[in-house]
Amino acid sequence: MTRPISALRGAGEARLQFALYAAVCLAIFLVPLAVGDDFLLNRYARYLVLGMVAMALSLSWGYAGILNLGQALSFGLGSYCMAMALKLGTVPVHTGSDGLPDFMVWNNVETLPWFWVPFHSTAFAILAGIAVPVLVACVLGWFIFRGRVTGVFVAIITLATLVVANLLIIDRQPYTGGFNGITDLAQLSLFGFTFDAYSKSTYYLVAACLTVSLFACLALTRSKAGLILQAIRDDERRVRFFGYDVAAYKMLALAVSAAVAGLAGMLYTVVMEFASPTFLDVSLSLSIVIWCAVGGRQSLLGAMLGAILIAGMQGALSESEAFLDTWMLVMGAIFVTVVLVLPNGLAGLVSAGAHRLAAMLASRDPRRGETVHLGKPAEDRP
């Protein structure tokens, strides 16, 4: 039985965890010193963004036990918010009358739709890129959790919501760009500084956002609210009878997770230089779950590194189409195996190893080897 790694154990361990997180972030910031190729840096920035989404999922899934199969929804909404602003920034090149985006001109749209208008302001877009996913998550969370829907049904509802959003975006081509998404974007300008997707600046922007959100989420998990989320994951009813409003806590987890995913989505648009319905399709959502599971759903850092590693491997191997198919097959197999034998992913493996090592070194608790294990997953079936 793997030890639950999210259980906080002593202040020493908290300090160790903090140091580990900080070291990984520092390493991420040091990468551009070793990599001069802007093309590669763009790629790495992409992986970091995906790491962010997986980390966000680990918060809701690993800590609060909410399996959100629609994580790509927040991600996609964020990316579209950013793309809308950057599209409106390209007016001189791709223009119709009134600076109408080109795909609207092709679809015979006469005037800019009302919900596009505020996106002339980059500040509004950035705000919306976080606020819209959070709002959607809150409404969805309210709808699901106030109704005491739990477990698999949460997964099904979030998945169905994602598919509906995807269908609508593809269907409403005149306003969303449909299948093609929103392409030919301007570069993001903030405070007079322009972020070229293929440059160190964008990489650092992504790295900074990643670090901030990683530590924000870490702080959340170390707060009392974070502890209550973990308690909810274990036994929701028990928590309720202590007087905590379980639905409100679950909404919190979903909303914070959506905020981080929305931010990641915005960065993804900046890095990829387009937004597309594939950013909120089911296969991306599944990939996020896979990364999170393989890295370790109960560890923010594990989930993030899992995403970076797997997406990185996939990127490196995806030169040929046939190879990609094989890769997906292998990935599926790895995923099923991890679900079966490593519920806490690679992070769980590492943590269990570390605990065993520490126990061997200290061996101050002689009972440890013979404590009774109740309700082991499935091994006690004859």
Added chain:
Amino acid sequence: MSAHLQLSDIRVSFNGFLAVNGLNLSISKGELRCLIGPNGAGKTTALDLICGKTRADSGSVRYAGRELSHMEEHLIARAGVGRKFQVPSVFRQLSVRDNLEVAMCRHTGVFATLLRPARGRGGEGLETLAEFVGLADALEEPAANLSHGQTQWLEIALLLAQDSELILLDEPTAGMTQQETVKTADICNRLKGKHTIVVVEHDMGFVREIGDVISVMHQGQLLAEGTVREVSQHEKVREVYLGSMGIGGA
């Protein structure tokens, strides 16, 4: 005289089966009340009704002047009702310490807890409590690693940490050794007076140890009420228990 906890004419049916049928129960402040009765008498359902786990089809549950029957569970808990379940329920993946931290629920709001560290102000009280139930050595151990008896104790400790005014215990001594049962009785006796307690139990030895007044339930109704002696001489009660274990024989 107004009762601290008053159940009036409660009815619940599951699938057409009347689990509780016109139950009336009145318990005064600081009292320890034992609820006994044959299997299926509706004892656990009665506790479920008080803490909001089950909703009554009709009737009222009044506690400290408030009507509970339509309140949400967490609000009932905030109103001062704590509950121990028949199947011990603790947070299995969390350490014993974290279990206790969660149970110390002065502040229940999302934003209040967001700004508090997980390891907090429980500090000394928490360790005293762990020591009291014999789990001081296991503070950093995940609750999943505890034995069945230890899990029972942990849940009792959680209730003590929660410090509710009204405590509902559903078969607290199930699976406990003789010694542990004595200790549980001791805890109950100490809580008496400060807390109002309702205990559902089968173990008559335990009931004798702690109970002042005993309520006997049968077929979803109150059958008799009184001291152990009164109840065990009650003719109807003897009749109901005849053929099962017989009251008094634990």
Added chain:
Amino acid sequence: MDFFIQQLMTGLSIGSILLLVALGLAIIYGSMGVINMAHGEFVMLGAYGAWAMNAYFGLGLLASLAFVFVGVGAFGFAVERGVIRFLYRRPLDTILATWGIGVMLQQAVRLFAGGELRYVEMPSLLSGTVSVFGVIVPGYRVFIFLFVAALFLVTWFLMFRTSFGTRLRAVVQDRQTAMCFGVNADRVYSLTFAYGAGLAGLAGALVAPLKSVSPEMGGAYVVDAFFVVVLGGVQSLFGTVASAALLGQMSGSLAYLANDTIAKALVLLAIIVLIRFRPQGLFATKVRS
């Protein structure tokens, strides 16, 4: 009047296909509590099975049905033994694992059978048309309807009139107790899963002549089938039939009234609302504790 009969027939036809796909899912979900996300891929396997039987052995569709049933059923048996049985206590992980299996199946088929569309020929015997109440209906649709009705009766018989069915229902009620009375719960579950998978395979083979066969075809079916199961309620075979009929009629008229995408979105929204308010299905009851 003709128009309504025409609509009714379309609805019945859609409904029977829905039931065909949903039946296996309903049995697996209803008795084992497993939401099999790979069910669509089992359907797809069945379709490819029919295609392969024809392409490599020159077998007609009707002749290959038995092989498809046994083949996909055996595959389901292997999946249950190899993966699912370890996850009965972790329902969320079952979703993930079966999803992963689904992805693997899609990729494997794409690798070995190619990603291009395949076609399965309709049996010439059934390619004509039949007149029902004055409406011209393709004979193959009538055949599917009758076949599904027969399949349903067989399933019902299996569940409620055989000792296997009794044992299955015992295990569903209380696994431990059933095992104490000598029921081999593991075997019962494996066979149930295999049977459900076999049904999915049959569904795939039977719809193959109506639609083109591709590695992605399963996704379209599994959503609708899942809705049928949720609507019908767990452990209610007749509920499944009723909801398949209802949905068949609904999607028949929806497709008539709205565009395809919007119809799909509406169906999904209906699923969401239904799960939120009646996760136990439309015919559930309040149970003690």
